[in-house]
Amino acid sequence: xxxxxxxxxxxxxxxxxxxxxxxxxxxxxxxxxxxxxxxxxxxxxxxxxxxxxxxxxxxxxxxxxxxxxxxxxxxxxxxxxxxxxxxxxxxxxxxxxxxxxxxxxxxxxxxxxxxxxxxxxxxxxxxxxxxxxxxxxxxxxxxxxxxxxxxxxxxxxxxxxxxxxxxxxxxxxxxxxxxxxxxxxxxxxxxxxxxxxxxxxxxxxxxxxxxxxxxxxxxxxxxxxxxxxxxxxxxxxxxxxxxxxxxxxxxxxxxxxxxxxxxxxxxxxxxxxxxxxxxxxxxxxxxxxxxxxxxxxxxxxxxx
Numbered sequence: 670x671x672x673x674x675x676x677x678x679x680x681x682x683x684x685x686x687x688x689x690x691x692x693x694x695x696x697x698x699x700x701x702x703x704x705x706x707x708x709x710x711x712x713x714x715x716x717x718x719x720x721x722x723x724x725x726x727x728x729x730x731x732x733x734x735x736x737x738x739x740x741x742x743x744x745x746x747x748x749x750x751x752x753x754x755x756x757x758x759x760x761x762x763x764x765x766x767x768x769x770x771x772x773x774x775x776x777x778x779x780x781x782x783x784x785x786x787x788x789x790x791x792x793x794x795x796x797x798x799x800x801x802x803x804x805x806x807x808x809x810x811x812x813x814x815x816x817x818x819x820x821x822x823x824x825x826x827x828x829x830x831x832x833x834x835x836x837x838x839x840x841x842x843x844x845x846x847x848x849x850x851x852x853x854x855x856x857x858x859x860x861x862x863x864x865x866x867x868x869x870x871x872x873x874x875x876x877x878x879x880x881x882x883x884x885x886x887x888x889x890x891x892x893x894x895x896x897x898x899x900x901x902x903x904x905x906x907x908x909x910x911x912x913x914x915x916x917x918x919x920x921x922x923x924x925x926x927x928x929x930x931x932x933x934x935x936x937x938x939x940x941x942x943x944x945x946x947x948x949x950x951x952x953x954x955x956x957x958x959x960x961x962x963x964x965x966x967x968x969x970x971x972x973x
Contacts, residue, residue, distance in 0.1 A: 670694075670701045670886060671720040672869075673711030677703075677911045678813035680834045680923045681867045682724050683904060684746050684931060688893035690907040697885035708779055709733070712870075715740070721875055722886070726779050727868035727935075728943050731952045739873050741964040744887050744933040744971065746867040746894075749853035751930075752780050753837045755846040756829040757822060766791050766850055766857065772828035773801040775818040782950050783864050784831040787850070790858040802831075815839070816916060822846050834927060838919045853930060863942025868935070876964060887933070887970045894931040901925045933971040935963050 674682045685703055688694050694701040706714060708725045712733040715723040723730070727742060734740040754766070754774075761768030769788065776784050781802055788795060795802065805817050805827075815836020821827045823845035830836060830846075840846045852861040869890065876883055897904045901924035909917045924931075937959050944956035959965070 670699055670722070670882060672701060672703050672722040672724060672886075673706040673714055673720040674703055674724045675706065675708040675711060676813050676815075676833075677705055678816055678835065678913070678916055680920065680927065681747060681751055683908060683920075683924065684890050684893045684897060685724055685869075686908045686911060687896060687904045688889040691893065691896065693889035693892050694886065697889045699882060699885050699889070701886065701889075715870065715872060718872075718875075721879075722869050722871045724869050725867070726783075726865045727870075727939075728783075728865045728947050728952060729779055730870045731947060736954055737957050737961050740870055741873055741876065742868045742870050742935060742962055743876075743883065743964045743967055744869050744890055745935050745939070746869060746890070746931070746933075747927075748930045748932050748934075748939075749862045749866055750783065750864045751853065751867050752776075752783065752831050752833060753848050753852075754784075754829060754831050754850035755819075755822065755837045755840045756849045757825075757846050758844065760828065761847075761849050763847075763849060764856055766793065768849065769793065769800050769829060770798040771800070773803075774829045774831055775805050775821055775827040776802060776831035777804055777814040780831055782952075783946070786864060786946055786950055787852070787857055787861055790861070813916075816913075819843060819845065834923050835916060835919065838923050839916060842915075842919060860942050860945070863939050864946040865943055866935075866939055871964075884967065884970060887967060891933050891971060894933055897924055897931040898928045901928045934968075935971075 711723040714720040815832035818830035819840035823843045850856040905921035947953040
């Protein structure tokens, strides 16, 4: 089985890496390769059958599978909108999202849709308020976006970043900025914590062809998430070889702080919130039912 992940140097996909490194996939009788593929290419590979799963933002599959036709989410990798806004030190205090006005904020494709929607829901007009939002140019295409954005903030090339927990932690560790909005912890407009979440997707045809193998992969991930919650330092240690030294050191702190977010369930409230976001930004034609998004017959595995 092949699982596409858009970023190895990230706290978002740790459950997959831990399941591989701790031998949990092997315990379930599965040989699993985790391959680094940018998100949109990963979803195209999922559609074309060259990978079996794609890990990433839960809303992303509809960019390739219109209105969730032919694809399902099989488990959450993390609960809640998993990006945060960090602004350069001294620009704002926690919750002061107005600080983005007239500033340049680094973000990546996919997360940028969520960020722009969050700003609109906060009463900020991106054009009127002259908020410059965009990706970063980098000489290293394999560098984590969050890490690159943190270093760009430290170098003064941007005023803020909308990125994953590792990028934001690095930015604060470097003394470059502070967290202004963390939707998972209630910051931002009402419902911002449910705009998206990290999830694992596969095709309906893959579920039909390989039901036992799909279930085995999910069981291994659920076990890995349980280890992250109960032994975050153990999980941090096994993934160290994938991270540069500074980022590796930060992982233990991040996993301890965010351990409770590593749960596999996909609540109806999460899909309702994501549907509202996806419909508002034009990714969905209409809010689709829960069972069209989630492989509901696999829900029993989330509590194993």
